[in-house]
Amino acid sequence: MTSATNTLSPAVASVGGDVPDYFALLKPRVMVLVIFTALVGMSVSHGHVSPAIGAISLFAIAVGAGASGCLNMWWDADIDAVMTRTSSRPIPAGKITSSEALGFGLFLSVASVMVLGLAANWLSAALLAFTIVFYAVIYSMWLKRATAQNIVIGGAAGALPPVIGQAVVTGQVGIESLVLFAIIFIWTPPHFWALALIKAGEYARAGIPMMPNVAGPDSTRRQIVWYSLFLAPLGLVPVALGFGGLLYAVVGTVGGIGMVALSVRVLKNKTGEAEKKAAMGLFGFSILYLFALFSALLAEQSLGLFRAVVA
Amino acid sequence: MPDPKVEYRPLTPEEEARRRKRSVAIALALGAMVLLFFVLTIAKLGPQVLNRPL
Numbered sequence: 001m002t003s004a005t006n007t008l009s010p011a012v013a014s015v016g017g018d019v020p021d022y023f024a025l026l027k028p029r030v031m032v033l034v035i036f037t038a039l040v041g042m043s044v045s046h047g048h049v050s051p052a053i054g055a056i057s058l059f060a061i062a063v064g065a066g067a068s069g070c071l072n073m074w075w076d077a078d079i080d081a082v083m084t085r086t087s088s089r090p091i092p093a094g095k096i097t098s099s100e101a102l103g104f105g106l107f108l109s110v111a112s113v114m115v116l117g118l119a120a121n122w123l124s125a126a127l128l129a130f131t132i133v134f135y136a137v138i139y140s141m142w143l144k145r146a147t148a149q150n151i152v153i154g155g156a157a158g159a160l161p162p163v164i165g166q167a168v169v170t171g172q173v174g175i176e177s178l179v180l181f182a183i184i185f186i187w188t189p190p191h192f193w194a195l196a197l198i199k200a201g202e203y204a205r206a207g208i209p210m211m212p213n214v215a216g217p218d219s220t221r222r223q224i225v226w227y228s229l230f231l232a233p234l235g236l237v238p239v240a241l242g243f244g245g246l247l248y249a250v251v252g253t254v255g256g257i258g259m260v261a262l263s264v265r266v267l268k269n270k271t272g273e274a275e276k277k278a279a280m281g282l283f284g285f286s287i288l289y290l291f292a293l294f295s296a297l298l299a300e301q302s303l304g305l306f307r308a309v310v311a
Numbered sequence: 312m313p314d315p316k317v318e319y320r321p322l323t324p325e326e327e328a329r330r331r332k333r334s335v336a337i338a339l340a341l342g343a344m345v346l347l348f349f350v351l352t353i354a355k356l357g358p359q360v361l362n363r364p365l
Contacts, residue, residue, distance in 0.1 A: 018329055019336045052354035056347060119351050 017095040026066030034065040041165025043301040064112035070105035071136035124167035148214035155188030228263035232256030
């Protein structure tokens with residue numbers, strides 16, 4: 001290649017985005033959450049893994065999650081473009097082409113699974129591969145545009161990191177991580193539907209069958225309350241099973257009551273500013289609730305704060 | 312060789328700077344990957360790897 005051709009580009013082609021644009025494709029905030037929940041899954045496991053292997057495994061899990069986010073953005077670029085929340089993402093903003101995102105996502109998917117398999121074990125690598133395929137193919141390509149249960153079933157992908165974390169440490173899947181999986185899985189619908197109540201117009205414009213658009217806001221509000229009523233006691237199962245201590249019990253109890261109370265507030269406030277305030281209140285609190293639950297577990301396991309509640 | 316059927320244009324200075332930054336990022340990522348596999352190998356082998364008859 002000559003130096004002249006080196007500075008030429010096909011007139012109609014993209015010359016590629018900035019480095020931060022590629023990073024944005026990985027949904028960095030989701031990656032942080034995945035690292036955190038996987039770390040908690042590792043911390044509640046009975047086993048040992050060297051710090052280097054643990055750190056490399058967490059890195060691989062995070063990159064795998066980022067890869068699935070990248071593939072999601074590749075597939076959903078058309079609907080991202082019509083929603084204000086997502087219209088500035090790199091593909092709809094014209095900073096990165098779809099094919100670049102596809103190549104980037106596929107490369108990172110394969111690389112992250114291979115690294116996790118080599119670093120930890122092939123069970124955790126298989127779980128990571130399943131998570132990527134479930135999120136990118138089952139959720140993004142199929143469920144999201146097909147059913148109002150999209151985020152209910154798709155929530156499994158977001159709930160799997162603690163299970164992968166436990167598989168890294170122990171080489172198997174135990175009851176502890178399955179309980180954490182269940183908590184995230186049941187937490188997902190009230191969390192997302194609170195936002196969907198506010199953004200129903202945008203989802204309708206994008207043609208996404210979210211629950212408020214399909215079953216109506218009233219049905220969605222009732223379902224939010226049912227899920228929260230189920231979530232509050234489920235959040236305390238780690239205490240009953242003995243891997244959640246006193247601190248976790250307090251956080252789980254207060255947080256569970258908060259989730260139910262804010263869900264009931266969503267049910268009661270159906271119009272105007274009060275509706276928006278109630279829904280956004282639940283959305284914000286749900287993030288705090290999950291973060292507090294997992295932080296309590298991590299603090300108890302890693303800082304020696306564990307005080308048994310159940311003998 | 313540039314494809315004669317495709318219309319080419321020179322890169323703007325801003326595009327060239329962006330490409331340079333991408334190249335540097337790819338080089339750094341490759342270096343990080345080499346380091347990652349080195350650390351992984353040492354961690355997998357364990358300290359006993361140095362304790363062998365010569």
